[in-house]
Amino acid sequence: DHHKPRLSDLRDKTTGKIRPILWAGIGLAVFQQLVGINVVFYYGATLWEAVGFSENYALQTNILSGVLSIGACLFTIAFVDKIGRKPLLLVGSAGMAVTLATVAYAFSTAITGADGAVSLPGNNGVIALVAANLYVIFFNFSWGPIMWVMLGEMFPNQIRGSGLAVAGFAQWIANAAISVSFPALVVSPGLAITYTGYAVFAAISFFFVKAMVNETRGRELEDMEG
Numbered sequence: 001d002h003h004k005p006r007l008s009d010l011r012d013k014t015t016g017k018i019r020p021i022l023w024a025g026i027g028l029a030v031f032q033q034l035v036g037i038n039v040v041f042y043y044g045a046t047l048w049e050a051v052g053f054s055e056n057y058a059l060q061t062n063i064l065s066g067v068l069s070i071g072a073c074l075f076t077i078a079f080v081d082k083i084g085r086k087p088l089l090l091v092g093s094a095g096m097a098v099t100l101a102t103v104a105y106a107f108s109t110a111i112t113g114a115d116g117a118v119s120l121p122g123n124n125g126v127i128a129l130v131a132a133n134l135y136v137i138f139f140n141f142s143w144g145p146i147m148w149v150m151l152g153e154m155f156p157n158q159i160r161g162s163g164l165a166v167a168g169f170a171q172w173i174a175n176a177a178i179s180v181s182f183p184a185l186v187v188s189p190g191l192a193i194t195y196t197g198y199a200v201f202a203a204i205s206f207f208f209v210k211a212m213v214n215e216t217r218g219r220e221l222e223d224m225e226g
Contacts, residue, residue, distance in 0.1 A: 010162050019159065024212045025151055025167035031205040032147045033174035035096050036198035037139050039182050040065055040132070047191075048129075052110070052119035061129060065136045072140035085146050085153075086215045092142020093206035099135035100199035103128050108192035143205075147171075153216035 010022050039047065044065060048058035080088065106128035110120055120128060155163035185194040 010159055010166065020212075021155060022159070022163055022166060024214075025154060025163055026170045027208050027212060028147050028150055029167040029171035030174040031201060031208060032143045033171060033178050034198070034201040035100070035139065035143065035205065036178060036182075036195070036201075037136075037144070038175055038179050039198075040136060042179055043182055052125065061132075065133060068133055068136050069140040069144070072137045073145055076141045076145050080146065080149065081217060084215055084217045085150055086209060086213055088142045088146055089150075089209045089213065090206060092138050092146075093202055093209060095138030096135055096143075096202035097199050097206065099131045099138060100195055100202055102131035103135065104192050104195035104199055106131065107190075107195060110191070150213070150216060154214070 010019055011017065012019050040062075044062035045055070045058040048061050049055060053061065076088065106120055106124040109122075109124045113119065119125070151164055151167050182194070
């Protein structure tokens with residue numbers, strides 16, 4: 001019989017609890033946003049201007065991030081079925097944690113001159129720029145595209161529609177929360193602590209994937225367990 005998706009399907013009929021696979025899907029969707037990627041795309045130019053880059057250079061940096069994003073996604077398209085989903089997520093999480101922490105350190109050294117202009121001393125501007133773009137690469141060959149691949153593959157047929165809907169909703173809630181909160185966080189507690197928070201979420205996402213997410217490569221939807 002044709003089964004219409006229902007939210008009630010997301011509860012285990014034996015225990016009455018939310019199915020673990022749904023928590024895994026929600027976690028993937030939310031962590032994809034909690035690492036702060038849309039701050040780069042929504043506020044990229046403003047972000048770099050805030051640490052002393054000229055407006056023109058800040059815009060060029062934002063364009064570079066976009067180009068790197070496309071390249072990283074193309075890499076994933078070519079290799080995701082050879083490498084697998086979970087390994088790429090783990091590498092992405094680890095890489096983002098390190099690069100975000102590096103960006104946070106660089107931002108923590110920002111100094112304000114007598115004229116009120118903000119700058120990063122020494123080579124810290126270059127360090128921040130390189131780390132930020134490496135972060136974009138790590139995100140876009142892993143969590144960027146693979147979260148959506150996983151959501152499309154991880155749910156068994158009976159709950160696929162409902163599971164995708166709930167996880168997608170959670171993703172947009174997290175997106176909104178990160179995007180709306182960033183301008184206020186820049187003012188207080190500041191960029192360094194804000195990026196430290198994103199780095200912590202990236203680190204947590206590594207252990208989340210390791211513990212909660214199963215590889216879906218080569219598996220049929222009918223084989224998935226809820």
